[in-house]
Amino acid sequence: MAFFSKLKDRLFKSSSKIEQGLDAIVEDGGVEEPASPRPDPVIPQPEPEPQPVPEVPDRPEVPQPEPADPGPAPVPPEAPQPADPIPPPSAPEESGASRSLLGRLFSRPGPGPVLRRTLDDEMLEQLEELLIAADMGVDTALRVTSNIAEGRIGRKLSSAEIKALLAAEITRIMEPVARPMPLYPKRPQVVLVVGVNGSGKTTTIGKLASQFKSAGKKVVIAAGDTFRAAAVEQLQVWGDRAGVPVLTAPEGSDPASLAFDAMTRAQADGADLLLIDTAGRLQNRADLMEELAKIVRVIRKKDDTAPHNTLLVLDATTGQNAVSQVETFQKLADVSGLVMTKLDGTAKGGILVSLADRFGLPIHAIGVGEQIDDLAPFDPKDFAAALTGLDRS
Ligand SMILES: Nc1nc2c(ncn2[C@@H]2O[C@H](COP(=O)(O)OP(=O)(O)OP(=O)(O)O)[C@@H](O)[C@H]2O)c(=O)[nH]1
Structure with a gap:
């Protein structure tokens, strides 16, 4: 199944919430207009080349080996600016300018009249409330609505x-x-996986291991949550699957001693990747901080990078609580990227x-189910369309 269809399908709850909310806002005071006489929303930018659809596991989100020095994450290629689907009235309408997919979508002759509502302060307030209710956070919701309002x-x-x-x-x-997630020529590349209990660390490690293995990488997993026998057993199940x-x-x-042994084994085996699971007991933060710091100290004895x-x-189901988790874990560890799980069913x-708006940390992948191939690369356009209920067909 194409990633977008799968994501839209899986993100049904999120999209239906925003989608239905937007429909209700327009219905509240909207007026029916004939569909056809409306001018096309011409986009004064060429449509970007269609990107290959990232399918899992056909196209694992495994980047190619890059810099020799695994310091900062590699800079991504310049992100194309998304075209404004409906330019403010002052934007010049270039006749003959190429139209985006969305532009063409809106210019299709509709079967009947279209409900439209005049954008005013009341409508903007309703939009803000909807976005806040969808866990976008107050600051982001305000910024997004004010950008939508600008000139309109x-x-x-x-x-x-x-x-x-939107x-x-x-x-x-x-x-x-x-x-x-950036890959480096360093062997083994050590990936420390952190997060609170139940966030999906073990499942994500299993999914990542499977994808990297399919991509030809030699992977070793270390079950670093040595305090919970069930966590170790679960990781073994995932290791078997992968x-x-x-x-x-x-x-x-x-x-830390397990991490040291795992480094020794991964080096001896010539492994490309060592994925280290860790405990997530945030209720005892000082211990956890010491535990993580010790793991890092010990593995640096083997590789100081x-x-x-x-x-x-x-x-994802924890909603705004994720903000404080990022803040806490940034203090506990040098977080280099995020994986957001359980985007299905929330x-x-x-x-x-x-x-993204608040921390700007890279989002490497999203979990959209409990199966081994339910880890997808993060595609912003697909995500935005799925979240808003935008019809991209
Ligand atoms: N629906 C859904 N469930 C997921 C996803 N990722 C993980 N889960 C489920 O979430 C639960 C917790 O996942 P784990 O991987 O055990 O989480 P953990 O962080 O390792 O938990 P601890 O071992 O307790 O620290 C399990 O029931 C998983 O099947 C996802 O993307 N979607």
């Missing part, structure tokens, strides 16, 4: 047009953070926009 106050907009504007704003925010060895230690033993990635796994997908 007094203009009549249909629900489809507002969805397109999707364009969300894409603009998300594009700079959509980056696959066909990747899982190094474990007796319950209650020192996670490790860990090369510190992935924070967040559960009405809180807007949290990702809030996080």
